[in-house]
Amino acid sequence: xxxxxxxxxxxxxxxxxxxxxxxxxxxxxxxxxxxxxxxxxxxxxxxxxxxxxxxxxxxxxxxxxxxxxxxxxxxxxxxxx
Numbered sequence: 001x002x003x004x005x006x007x008x009x010x011x012x013x014x015x016x017x018x019x020x021x022x023x024x025x026x027x028x029x030x031x032x033x034x035x036x037x038x039x040x041x042x043x044x045x046x047x048x049x050x051x052x053x054x055x056x057x058x059x060x061x062x063x064x065x066x067x068x069x070x071x072x073x074x075x076x077x078x079x080x081x
Contacts, residue, residue: 003076003079006076007073007076007077010069010070010072010073010076011073013069014065014069014070014073017061017065017069018065021058021061021062021065024058024061025058028054028058032051032054036050
């Protein structure tokens, strides 16, 4: 696999993962009450814990995208071909 192919794959994968993160944020922002009532049936979690879990999940997901996809993409873009 060439560096150009790897750069292309990392760039598109990072973009798609950021779209998933944006979708998660939008769904949680507009339907958090419905999501909470659905999950409250299965798990004994308070509203504050539910919000914290989503916030930490989004933070971890965003950090993972940056570390494993965006940072290598930027590094490959900097490296001369």
